[in-house]
Amino acid sequence: xxxxxxxxxxxxxxxxxxxxxxxxxxxxxxxxxxxxxxxxxxxxxxxxxxxxxxxxxxxxxxxxxxxxxxxxxxxxxxxxxxxxxxxxxxxxxxxxxxxxxxxxxxxxxxxxxxxxxxxxxxxxxxxxxxxxxxxxx
Numbered sequence: 001x002x003x004x005x006x007x008x009x010x011x012x013x014x015x016x017x018x019x020x021x022x023x024x025x026x027x028x029x030x031x032x033x034x035x036x037x038x039x040x041x042x043x044x045x046x047x048x049x050x051x052x053x054x055x056x057x058x059x060x061x062x063x064x065x066x067x068x069x070x071x072x073x074x075x076x077x078x079x080x081x082x083x084x085x086x087x088x089x090x091x092x093x094x095x096x097x098x099x100x101x102x103x104x105x106x107x108x109x110x111x112x113x114x115x116x117x118x119x120x121x122x123x124x125x126x127x128x129x130x131x132x133x134x135x136x137x
Contacts (some may be wrong), residue, residue: 005082007065010074011126013051016125017065021096024084025064026056034070043070059084081120081128092117092133099123099131 009016013031020026034040035048043050057063063082068074069088086092095107096117102124109119109131118132 002062004062004064007077007127008074009051009062009065009070011067012052012065012125013054013065016123016127017051017054017056019098019123020055020063024053026058028055030055030056036128039069043082059091060130076123077128083130083132084114085132085134087133089117089133092119096121096131099129111127 005015007013017029017031019027028104031051031054031097033049034043034052040048043118047067047070047126049072050070052066053064054061055064084095093109096119100119100121100123105119105121105124106128107118107120109117112118113133115132118131120128120130122128
């Protein structure tokens with residue numbers, strides 16, 4: 001069994017996934033628009049090129065998402081966050097900086113009693129993230 005987060009971006013899935021590809025090293029980007037699918041008939045022409053389903057790979061894990069469904073507003077993320085665990089403090093700082101750019105820092109990246117580095121931010125696409133560089137075991 002695998003658990004794959006599925007995010008809805010309310011019209012910004014392609015931009016978000018491209019940003020994650022560029023700044024987080026995500027690979028295997030796949031974006032499927034509504035155009036050319038049976039769902040195309042359920043949305044107006046301006047929605048045909050929105051993302052019906054997308055996926056990418058980060059650290060061997062699959063992140064999936066879409067722009068949602070036409071006429072169904074996307075609610076902001078609440079009560080959860082995606083966590084990225086990295087091996088080096090430099091990588092934690094770099095990734096956190098990319099996620100915080102244009103977003104909102106909720107806890108600055110810093111050393112804590114439980115991690116060499118830890119920080120939380122909501123990125124420019126409304127996704128809540130935690131970045132951690134754990135203590136050596």
